[in-house]
Amino acid sequence: MTTLSHRHNRAFLPEKLLLPRDFFVPEVMATKTPLALEIGAGRGKHALSFAKAHPDCHLIAIERTKNKFMAFEKLALQSSFPNLTAIHADAIAWTVFALPPKRLSKIFILYPNPEQKNPNQQWLNMPFFEFLLSRLQAGGEIILASNIEAYIDNGEAQAREVWQLQVERSSVPSDSQRTHFEVKYLARGEPCWELMMTKPIGYKTRFDDWLPKEN
Numbered sequence: 001m002t003t004l005s006h007r008h009n010r011a012f013l014p015e016k017l018l019l020p021r022d023f024f025v026p027e028v029m030a031t032k033t034p035l036a037l038e039i040g041a042g043r044g045k046h047a048l049s050f051a052k053a054h055p056d057c058h059l060i061a062i063e064r065t066k067n068k069f070m071a072f073e074k075l076a077l078q079s080s081f082p083n084l085t086a087i088h089a090d091a092i093a094w095t096v097f098a099l100p101p102k103r104l105s106k107i108f109i110l111y112p113n114p115e116q117k118n119p120n121q122q123w124l125n126m127p128f129f130e131f132l133l134s135r136l137q138a139g140g141e142i143i144l145a146s147n148i149e150a151y152i153d154n155g156e157a158q159a160r161e162v163w164q165l166q167v168e169r170s171s172v173p174s175d176s177q178r179t180h181f182e183v184k185y186l187a188r189g190e191p192c193w194e195l196m197m198t199k200p201i202g203y204k205t206r207f208d209d210w211l212p213k214e215n
């Protein structure tokens with residue numbers, strides 16, 4: 001059994017967050033359909049191709065920036081995959097209010113903002129990461145990609161030492177085209193890396209029984 005040592009972690013306070021505007025819980029949440037989450041989906045290139053390639057898995061793809069979300073929403077409406085939900089929200093607040101514990105089989109964080117001047121905002125440095133882990137099933141995976149080697153180095157160290165996850169690090173193939181940022185970086189000849197982190201069986205967090213109060 002893995003029980004997190006909380007020595008390094010400031011606690012995340014989900015009760016302080018406000019309900020996102022126009023919030024709704026997608027119907028898929030109450031079903032047994034496998035569920036994946038994408039944080040920072042941009043214009044939705046990965047979300048659309050994932051939904052097409054994995055009809056048995058429902059993807060909830062969240063983007064905070066309005067113009068990017070509008071471009072994504074337009075494509076999502078045109079393609080109308082029944083297994084894709086596009087959400088315009090901050091992924092932190094949305095996750096807190098919408099996702100029950102251990103519901104997700106996969107989480108994608110592809111080319112997150114580098115936050116080099118504000119490393120506290122890198123996903124694996126945030127107290128929220130513990131909450132996110134509580135929403136992942138045992139054996140579920142988090143896939144993180146970046147063109148910033150220092151982001152991947154720090155993410156790998158945090159994943160192993162603080163979050164006690166199984167981690168595989170790899171190079172993104174030069175012909176990969178999952179997202180707009182990936183296409184841009186690889187076309188410039190920049191190397192990109194990926195971490196695949198797996199939640200061990202028996203893993204415990206402080207949020208395993210936490211649910212939001214009725215709104």
Ligand SMILES: C[S@@+](CC[C@H](N)C(=O)[O-])C[C@H]1O[C@@H](n2cnc3c(N)ncnc32)[C@H](O)[C@@H]1O
Nearest residue numbers: 040042063064065090091110111113179180181
């Ligand atoms: C560098 S872009 C990458 C977009 C896309 N994944 C790609 O690779 O083309 C990072 C995206 O994450 C979004 N983002 C950052 N923090 C977010 C949050 N808390 N909730 C939702 N989206 C977020 C930003 O708005 C931005 O569109």
